[in-house]
Amino acid sequence: MTKIFVVGDSISMHYNDDLKRFLSGYAMLKRKGEGEKPGDLDYESKVNGGDSACVLGYLQATPDIDADIFIINCGLHDIKFYHEVGHLQVEPEDYRENLKQIAAHIQKLGKQMVWVMSTTVDDEIHKKNCSVFFRKNEDIKQYNHIAKEVMEQMGVPIIDLHDFTEKLGDGVFCDHVHFKPHVRTLHAAFIAGQVIGLFGLKKTYELS
Template sequence: MLQRATTVSLVLFFAFLVAATALAPRLQGADNTATPQLPRVVIVGDSIRLSYASTVMEQLAGKAIVVSPEANGGDSSNVLQHLDRWVIREKPAVVHFNCGIHDTKKFKATGRFQVPPEQYEANLRKIVERIRKETGAIVLFATTTPILDDPAAQTRRDREYELLDTNIRQYNAIAKKVMQQLEVPVNDLYSALSVPGSPLTVKDLIGGDGVHLQPEARVLLGKAVAAFVSRNLPSNQP
C-alpha cells in the first residue's frame, strides 16, 4: 500500500514539473507584451526611394521597423491605386511618401503630362486623406529630386516622353502647396542634393542618365529621410 502511494506521489510530482515547464514560456511571453513595440514606418516612392531604402533601414534600426515595398511606386495615380497593398494593410505609425517624376513625363506628340497638374494635386489630397482616415498614421511627404535636362534627354531620345527639371519644380510647388494646406511636414529632397559648402554638386550626385542617384547621393538621401522620419516618430517612442 505504501509503495503504491509513493508511486502515485512521484507521478503527481513529475506531472507538476511538466506543467510548470510548459507554463514558463507563456508567463515570459506575457511579461514581454509590456515592452513597447517599435513603430512601423512605410516609405513609398519610385526608383529613387528604392535606391536609398536600405540606408533608411540601417539608420532607423532599433527605432522603427521600416517597410519599403519592392515595387516602384510610379506616378501618383499608381500610388493611390496600390495604397491598400503598400500602406493601409501595414498599419503604420508613420508614412513617408513621394511621387512626382513619373507624373511629369511629358509626351512629345501631345504635350500632355502623364498625370496633369490638376490630377496630381487631387491625387495627393486623396492619398493623404486615405492614409490618415484608414491608419491614423503620421504622414510625411518628400519632394521629387532634380533632373539634369541634357543627360536625361540624351538617354531618353528614343522614348515618347521627356523629363525636364522645370516640370519637376512645377510639380514640387503644387505638392508643397497641398501639404501646407493639409499640415503635412515636407522633406525637401530636391534641395537636399544642393548642400552649401559641399564639394559634391547636383551634377556629381545624379547619374549619367540625368535622373537616378549616384551611390553617394543614395546614402545622403537615405540619411536625410531617416533623420526626418526620426524627428516625426510618435512622441511616446524613443
C-alpha cells in the first residue's frame, strides 16, 4: 500500500487523524512526530513542522523516512512578526529558497510530493487573540504566491487549502489562527480527495 508522510504546521496536526481515516484503504499515513505530545501549537516541535527552515532541516536530517509521497506545508510560522525583531520570521526570498531546496531534496530521494497552501489569516481575529506576535493575511497571500511559483517550477502538484478555507465563510476560527473541529474535518476530506485524485490511489481491501 502507498505510504504517505506529512510534515506541516499545527493546521496539519489538527486535520491529521481525520485525514488518516479518510485515506484508510488508499494509503498508510504517518506524520512528523507521530505519537509525540503536540506541545505549544504556536512553535516548532517534535510534531509541528514549524517554518520553512525547520521543515528543510528536518527533512535533511531524516533522509530515511519510509514514504512514497510527502505532504508538505509551511508558511504560517514564516510570516510571524515580532516587534522586537522587526521583520518576518523568514523573509520572502529565504522562504523561496527553502521551498526550492525542500522540493529538490524530496525529488532527489526519488519520492513524490504534494504542497498544501497555507490557510487564511484574519488580521483582527489574530490581533485580538494573540499579542506575542502578529500575522497578516496579505503576507500569507504573498507567501502562497511564492509557493505556487516554486512548486509549478519544480513540477510539484498543489492543494489549495487557502482558497478552500476562504470559501467556508466566517465563524471558522477557534482562536487566533486555528480552526473549529468541523472545519478540520472538512480540511481532511478536501485534502484526501485531492491526494487520491492526484496520485491515482486505488482502494484496497484486506481479506479477513
